[in-house]
Amino acid sequence: MNREVNAVNKEIVSAPPKMRLIIPGGLGPNICPGCGHFLVTKIICEVIEEMGIGDRTMHALGAGCASIASLYIKNDWAGCSHGSAPAVATGIKRVHPNAVVYTVQGDGDAVAIGAGALINAAARGEKITVLMLNNTQYGTTGGQMGPTTLDGQVTTTSPLGRNPSIEGHPLRAAEMIATIRSAAYSARGAVNSPKNFQLTKKYLKTAFQSQIDNKGFSFLEIITQCPTNWHMKPPQSAKYVEEKVIPEFPLGEFKNTSSSN
Ligand SMILES: Cc1ncc(C[n+]2csc(CCOP(=O)(O)OP(=O)(O)O)c2C)c(N)n1
Ligand code: SF4
Numbered sequence: 473m474n475r476e477v478n479a480v481n482k483e484i485v486s487a488p489p490k491m492r493l494i495i496p497g498g499l500g501p502n503i504c505p506g507c508g509h510f511l512v513t514k515i516i517c518e519v520i521e522e523m524g525i526g527d528r529t530m531h532a533l534g535a536g537c538a539s540i541a542s543l544y545i546k547n548d549w550a551g552c553s554h555g556s557a558p559a560v561a562t563g564i565k566r567v568h569p570n571a572v573v574y575t576v577q578g579d580g581d582a583v584a585i586g587a588g589a590l591i592n593a594a595a596r597g598e599k600i601t602v603l604m605l606n607n608t609q610y611g612t613t614g615g616q617m618g619p620t621t622l623d624g625q626v627t628t629t630s631p632l633g634r635n636p637s638i639e640g641h642p643l644r645a646a647e648m649i650a651t652i653r654s655a656a657y658s659a660r661g662a663v664n665s666p667k668n669f670q671l672t673k674k675y676l677k678t679a680f681q682s683q684i685d686n687k688g689f690s691f692l693e694i695i696t697q698c699p700t701n702w703h704m705k706p707p708q709s710a711k712y713v714e715e716k717v718i719p720e721f722p723l724g725e726f727k728n729t730s731s732s733n
Pocket of ligand 2: 503504506507508509537539607611612697699700701
């Protein structure tokens with residue numbers, strides 16, 4: 473490569489990306505009533521604003537209901553094929569090292585079809601943040617059993633309930649990522665109550681800060697309620713998270729290399 477081309481490349485690579493964060497006022501929730509994904513979108517917007525990183529945040533979208541975030545978060549984003557958001561985010565981050573790059577993925581996207589992309593991005597210690605929205609099944613396509621479906625949970629593909637002796641137990645992604653040496657941060661939050669909303673917000677700030685401080689890969693799993701595929705009213709689905717989902721997927725930080733503890 474000649475010197476001129478290198479100079480141009482250097483300029484492209486080091487130029488700060490142009491991004492804007494707009495939370496449109498008139499655009500109401502465009503998803504099922506009571507869906508937890510919308511609350512995660514609100515957390516992302518609040519955290520980006522409070523951390524003052526709206527001009528350098530870039531977002532790789534998974535395939536599924538989780539991608540609804542792109543309607544509300546008007547920063548730069550890339551739509552990714554199912555499972556590949558961590559790989560796309562890796563590319564964006566390597567070209568724009570000063571950007572804060574994160575993915576928004578469902579559990580099917582992140583730990584079924586995308587398990588390889590996720591684990592290897594973590595293993596390489598990519599300085600990105602992966603957000604995995606865990607609603608215990610495939611929301612978009614009608615509620616099929618997924619890697620996080622609870623033991624005994626009825627879905628369209630487990631009409632008698634998930635049977636662990638045939639289908640295994642649900643995968644605990646936040647704990648799994650915490651075992652990867654190049655992962656700097658791994659936590660699990662939920663959005664079924666104001667208290668858990670605030671806790672998850674704190675975790676997202678820590679995950680982004682860990683990326684900004686170049687610590688390594690950061691991961692945040694967020695339990696979200698899916699009233700539609702759980703066949704529940706919204707308040708009942710929030711209660712179901714507390715009584716059934718959180719006991720299987722405990723909330724907390726599983727790894728925080730910035731912590732003094
Ligand atoms: C390669 C590929 N396989 C399958 C699909 C179909 N598909 C789209 S969304 C989706 C499920 C998404 O479920 P999940 O990742 O759990 O996200 P949620 O909708 O629950 O947020 C599937 C199977 C696809 N788009 N591309
Ligand atoms: S199907 Fe479930 S995850 Fe998808 S928008 Fe509706 S409530 Fe949310």
